[in-house]
Amino acid sequence: MTTHPTLAVLTCYAEGGSGLDDATVWSVEVHLEGCPQCRAGLAGATADGTRALLERVATGLAGGIAAGPAPARRRRLWSAVHRRWLVWALLPWLTMTGAVLGCAVLLQSLQPGLPSLVLLLAPVAPLPGVAVAWSRRADPAWELIAGTPAAGLTMLLRRTASVLALVVPVLVLAGARSGVSLALVLLPCLAFTAATIALGAMVGVRRAAAGVGALWAAAVVLPSVVTEKLPVFLEPGSAPAWSVAIVALAAFAVSRADGYRRLSSHN
Amino acid sequence: MRTVSAAETAPTTHPWAVHAEGLRVRAGRHLAVDGLDLALGAGVHGLLGPNGAGKTTLIRALATVVRPAGGRLRLLGEPVDGRADLRRVRRGLGYLPQQFGFYPRFTVREFVEYMAWLKEMPKSMVPGAVQRAIDRVGLTSKANARMKTLSGGMLRRAGIAQAVVNDPEVLLLDEPTVGLDPEQRLDFRELLRDVGLDSCVLVSTHLVEDVVAACSDVVMINEGRLVYQGTPDDLIAQGGTGDAGDSPAERGYSALLRRHRSEAGR
Numbered sequence: 001m002t003t004h005p006t007l008a009v010l011t012c013y014a015e016g017g018s019g020l021d022d023a024t025v026w027s028v029e030v031h032l033e034g035c036p037q038c039r040a041g042l043a044g045a046t047a048d049g050t051r052a053l054l055e056r057v058a059t060g061l062a063g064g065i066a067a068g069p070a071p072a073r074r075r076r077l078w079s080a081v082h083r084r085w086l087v088w089a090l091l092p093w094l095t096m097t098g099a100v101l102g103c104a105v106l107l108q109s110l111q112p113g114l115p116s117l118v119l120l121l122a123p124v125a126p127l128p129g130v131a132v133a134w135s136r137r138a139d140p141a142w143e144l145i146a147g148t149p150a151a152g153l154t155m156l157l158r159r160t161a162s163v164l165a166l167v168v169p170v171l172v173l174a175g176a177r178s179g180v181s182l183a184l185v186l187l188p189c190l191a192f193t194a195a196t197i198a199l200g201a202m203v204g205v206r207r208a209a210a211g212v213g214a215l216w217a218a219a220v221v222l223p224s225v226v227t228e229k230l231p232v233f234l235e236p237g238s239a240p241a242w243s244v245a246i247v248a249l250a251a252f253a254v255s256r257a258d259g260y261r262r263l264s265s266h267n
Numbered sequence: 268m269r270t271v272s273a274a275e276t277a278p279t280t281h282p283w284a285v286h287a288e289g290l291r292v293r294a295g296r297h298l299a300v301d302g303l304d305l306a307l308g309a310g311v312h313g314l315l316g317p318n319g320a321g322k323t324t325l326i327r328a329l330a331t332v333v334r335p336a337g338g339r340l341r342l343l344g345e346p347v348d349g350r351a352d353l354r355r356v357r358r359g360l361g362y363l364p365q366q367f368g369f370y371p372r373f374t375v376r377e378f379v380e381y382m383a384w385l386k387e388m389p390k391s392m393v394p395g396a397v398q399r400a401i402d403r404v405g406l407t408s409k410a411n412a413r414m415k416t417l418s419g420g421m422l423r424r425a426g427i428a429q430a431v432v433n434d435p436e437v438l439l440l441d442e443p444t445v446g447l448d449p450e451q452r453l454d455f456r457e458l459l460r461d462v463g464l465d466s467c468v469l470v471s472t473h474l475v476e477d478v479v480a481a482c483s484d485v486v487m488i489n490e491g492r493l494v495y496q497g498t499p500d501d502l503i504a505q506g507g508t509g510d511a512g513d514s515p516a517e518r519g520y521s522a523l524l525r526r527h528r529s530e531a532g533r
Contacts, residue, residue: 069407085370140368144429147330148385149357261353262334 004038005031011045086159089138093128094166101125101174108178115230118178120221122171123188124213129163130196131209146262153197153257156205160193184234187242192216194249201259269399269434281344283308284437284467285329289338292321292328298336299324301491311463313478313485313499314471315520321491322471323365326441329469330362343436358387361435365442367426371415375406375425378414382429400432403461405454419446427455431462438468444477456481475516479503487523494527 005013005028009020017025032038046054104117134156136142145151168186175185192212199208220231233241285307292300299321316322327333328340335348342356369378379400383393401410404424409417414425423446430438444452459481462468469486472478478485479499487495487502495502499516506518510525 069410085372088372141370142368143327143332143364143366144362144368144382145385147332147357147360147362148382149354149387150385258350262332 004035007041007045010038010041014042014045014050015047085139086133086162089132090129090163090166093132094170097125097128097167098170101170105174105177113228115224115228116178116180116234117225118171118174119180119184119230119234120224122175122185123192124216125171126160126163126167126189126193127196127209127213129167130160130193131206133159133163134200134205151261153201153254153260156197156200156260160197164190164193181236181239183239184236184242187239187246188234191242191245191249194246194253198249198253198256201253201256269395279344281341282306283341284343285469286341287329287338288340290325290328290335290340291337292324292333293336294321294324294333299491300328300335302338303488303491303493305486305493305496307467307469307484307486309463309465309467310483311459311468311470311481313482314469314488315473315475315478315485316488316494317524320489322488323441325488326362326439326469326471327364329437330360330364330439331357332362354387358433359436361430361433361438363426363430363440363443367422369414369422369425371413373414374411375401375414375417375428376410378425379429379432383432386433388433396432396434400428403431403458404428405451420448420451423447424451424455427458431458434466436466438462438466440468440470442472443470444472444474452477475520476514479514479516487520489524489527490531495523 009024009028012019013025013028017028020028032042100121101118104121107114107117132138139145145155168189171185171189172182175182196205196208196212199212202208203211220233224231232238283306285305287303287305290300290303290305291298301321303321303325314322314325324333328335329342331342331347331353338348339346340348343359345351345356347353347356373381376397379397380393383397388396398410401407404427406421406424406428409421414422417425423443427440427443430440444455447455456477459468459470463483470478470482479502482499485495485497485499485502486493495505502519502523503515504519506512506515506520506522508518510518510522512518512521
């Protein structure tokens with residue numbers, strides 16, 4: 001509507017529009033939504049009674065806003081972390097992981113003949129955290145969350161990412177202190193996390209973490225400590241093999257992602 | 268008051284919001300829901316039944332929390348058994364479980380906001396919807412209190428708030444009036460009537476007077492099967508003076524239960 005309504009039409013509209021037909025009233029309203037000039041003209045043409053009413057409404061609203069609840073405070077980043085239940089549930093497990101890795105570094109310095117304990121323990125370091133992140137015993141609102149659209153592999157990956165964000169710096173520190181290759185510390189760790197997530201879709205994340213950890217401890221850590229030799233998979237040239245394993249396990253986990261959508265008896 | 272999107276006012280193409288045919292659901296190893304046929308449209312439906320009848324398992328299956336072991340289940344026109352994509356259906360669901368777990372350090376507002384975020388509501392709508400949900404259940408004065416400081420009835424109301432925050436088309440409440448005092452129960456009945464105007468609400472409860480007062484339809488199940496579905500007045504008409512109970516509805520309830528048990532025993 002490019003033509004502006006006349007002053008007579010605006011005055012009639014301001015007084016209630018009784019002299020105008022419906023089509024004119026509608027077209028004036030639509031025009032006023034987009035034309036500040038005519039709005040100013042309308043403001044000038046309002047009757048005294050309308051002006052008094054508008055002032056009463058404005059004072060009433062201001063009083064209501066002053067008396068009502070205050071606007072919600074903007075949350076800062078540190079308080080968002082402080083409130084996350086996952087951080088508090090993970091704290092004991094992370095302290096344990098840090099202490100175990102610290103002991104491994106200490107033992108390494110005291111007994112240089114032993115194979116690198118940090119390398120042997122790094123793959124299973126994030127597993128307790130991953131098990132806690134997706135367990136109905138640690139998460140009180142489990143049943144509520146299981147029925148939401150966001151529940152599924154994406155949520156588990158988000159939680160696992162926060163676990164890894166806390167575990168990986170500890171691993172890097174321990175690896176740097178004991179002088180081993182960082183790729184050999186981090187790649188098996190990621191591969192085992194991917195394996196736990198992939199298996200967890202079928203048997204439950206807690207069972208998968210416990211099973212993978214126990215298998216690694218029994219089949220690799222114990223024999224290597226006893227024979228004082230690093231196993232073949234942790235030799236310096238095995239980094240590409242671990243990368244391939246990570247990609248394969250991740251693809252397998254994505255293909256079984258359906259298992260994470262429902263509350264099953266395993267999880 | 269809230270804005271209504273065009274998608275909400277579009278006509279629906281499904282005949283029933285909840286449609287179950289021969290539904291079988293396991294709870295552990297026991298088949299708690301065994302061949303249930305149920306069709307629910309808009310309105311408030313009360314779910315009655317003795318303990319162990321399969322009410323909680325049925326509501327869990329309708330909330331898509333557990334997978335049915337057999338039969339067909341359609342929610343809002345989409346099949347939810349098998350390997351269907353559940354995200355679209357879950358956005359229109361609201362669920363309050365019987366054992367309502369919560370994060371103690373969260374405030375009420377943060378908790379309802381977190382659930383609104385999990386239900387994938389548009390970010391711009393979340394603060395207004397959260398405030399509206401908190402006002403509807405009457406927790407405005409406690410909106411910034413930590414959940415561990417709330418009493419049982421207030422916790423229950425916070426749970427109801429998170430269930431209605433996304434204005435669901437199917438609202439499933441499992442024992443929502445546990446811990447509420449009589450005045451709060453009256454407010455809750457008002458809320459139910461308000462929500463039931465254009466969505467399907469299923470309330471599982473043991474309190475027969477709540478069902479008669481607030482529900483437009485009564486569904487009774489026993490041992491995993493449908494015993495009766497009809498209006499509360501019809502339920503009252505089923506009972507006579509010889510049946511156990513202190514109110515007409517209780518007499519109707521025990522009459523139907525006795526009849527079903529004798530038929531099953533035969």
